[in-house]
Structure formats: C-alpha cells, structure tokens
Amino acid sequence: MTLEDFLSFHNDLSHHSNLYQRNRKLWLFIMMIPTFTLGYVLTAFVLPRPESPVLFYLLPVGVGILFTLLLRPLLKDLHGPFAIWIARQQLKKHNVWPKDITLHLDDTHVEMHVVRGKVSRxxxxxxxxxxxxxxxxxxxFLYFEEDEALIIPKSKDGVTEVEQxxxxxxxxxxxxxxxSI
Structure with a gap:
C-alpha cells in the first residue's frame, strides 16, 4: 500500500465519517474568527472614518460578519485538502510508509497480511x-468499522484481467x- 492509497482512503473517510464532520464544524468555527477579524480590520483601517460614532463601531462589525458569511463556503471546501495535507505531513514526518500489504480474498473472509520492518501481522x-x-x-474501501477499512485498488500493475x-x-x-456510493 502506498501513501497515495492511504490518502485516498483518508479523503473517502472525510466524506462519510461523523468524526470528520465534527472536525469540519470545529474548523469552520475556528476559521470564522480570523475572517471576521480581517473584515473588521480592513473596514476600520482602510475605509474613511465615518463621522457618526455609532456608524464607526457598527460598520466594521457588519462588514466582518458579512466577510465571514461570504467566505464560509470557501472555508468549508478548504477543510478536506487541509486535513489531507496535515495527514501527508505527519506520515512523512514519522516515516511510516510504505507498508507491504497483501490481501487475499476468499469465499469466507478477506485476509490482510501486513509487513512493516521486522513486524508481520x-x-x-x-x-x-x-x-x-x-x-x-x-x-x-471495505469498511469493517466506522473509521477502518480494507483498501483495494481497482487496478494495479501485475494484476491480470482474470484476477481482476x-x-x-x-x-x-x-x-x-x-x-453505498
């Protein structure tokens, strides 16, 4: 199994897992703070200062809220690529790839044989x-738990048409x- 196989699984999991949905909501909430701040600062320091003190305080707040609402769809879309980028960096940092994984499909079960260094499972x-x-x-992706699956490539080098x-x-x-697609 390659790093790309795992990241493909990670991407699939991000679309179907409750944990990733909760993380996405948390990401969105946290990212709203800098977007609101950016809209507020841009309005307060770039636009000319209104004469009314009420307008001086309300205009930046309103623009900050508007800025946050307009960027919300973009922030939602950025969560997936950001999570995959973080996963890729962590896996490269800890040097856990590639793993040698062999799957044997049988009429009663799927057997997964994993070799990593001197450890075999x-x-x-x-x-x-x-x-x-x-x-x-x-x-x-054959899920046997909510967040664990067997990853079967659709076609690999060395797999004949008969085997496929x-x-x-x-x-x-x-x-x-x-x-479930």
Missing part, C-alpha cells in the same frame, strides 16, 4: 463483518447489498 475480516463499501475512481474479474466477482457476491 495477519488479520482476517469475515465478509459478514464488512459494514459498507465505498469507492472512488481508483480504489474500493475474480476480485469483482467476489466483491459483487458478498457486498452487493452493502454498497
């Missing part, structure tokens, strides 16, 4: 434990009713 996930399947252009059709058959057989 094997996990079996029964098909009945898979909660849902999401997919993007390049990957399928067998993967599609097994996924279709076991996950036809659980697919």
């Amino acid at each position: 094997t996990t079996q996930v029964p098909w009945t434990s898979i909660i849902k399947m999401n997919e993007d252009e390049t990957h399928r 059709s067998e993967i599609d058959r097994l996924l279709g057989k076991h996950l036809l009713t659980k697919k």
Whole structure:
C-alpha cells in the first residue's frame, strides 16, 4: 500500500465519517474568527472614518460578519485538502510508509497480511463483518468499522484481467447489498 492509497482512503473517510464532520464544524468555527477579524480590520483601517460614532463601531462589525458569511463556503471546501495535507505531513514526518500489504480474498473472509520492518501481522475480516463499501475512481474501501477499512485498488500493475474479474466477482457476491456510493 502506498501513501497515495492511504490518502485516498483518508479523503473517502472525510466524506462519510461523523468524526470528520465534527472536525469540519470545529474548523469552520475556528476559521470564522480570523475572517471576521480581517473584515473588521480592513473596514476600520482602510475605509474613511465615518463621522457618526455609532456608524464607526457598527460598520466594521457588519462588514466582518458579512466577510465571514461570504467566505464560509470557501472555508468549508478548504477543510478536506487541509486535513489531507496535515495527514501527508505527519506520515512523512514519522516515516511510516510504505507498508507491504497483501490481501487475499476468499469465499469466507478477506485476509490482510501486513509487513512493516521486522513486524508481520495477519488479520482476517469475515465478509459478514464488512459494514459498507465505498469507492472512488481508483480504489474500493471495505469498511469493517466506522473509521477502518480494507483498501483495494481497482487496478494495479501485475494484476491480470482474470484476477481482476475474480476480485469483482467476489466483491459483487458478498457486498452487493452493502454498497453505498
């Protein structure tokens, strides 16, 4: 599994996880403070000073609120790329990639074999434990917990068409009713 595979999963998770939705709301609230401040400061220091003291105090507050409301959609859209950028930086900093992961799809379970350095781990996930399947252009994500999934690339070098059709058959057989795109 490559870093790009994991970041693709992270992106998919950000669209479907309750934790990421809460983080997005918190991000939006925190980012409203600098946008309000920026609108306030621009109005208070750039525009000519009104003669009325009430207007002098209310105009910057009103423009700060308007500035915040206008930038809210942009701030919402920036949360996803910012979260992925943070994840990428953290993973590079701690040097945890790449991992050697091998998936074996069986009629009863999916077996994941992970090798990282001298540590080797094997996990079996029964098909009945898979909660849902999401997919993007390049990957399928088989969620067995709300925030954990098996990442299956749709096509990889070294995978023949016969193997790919067998993967599609097994996924279709076991996950036809659980697919949520």
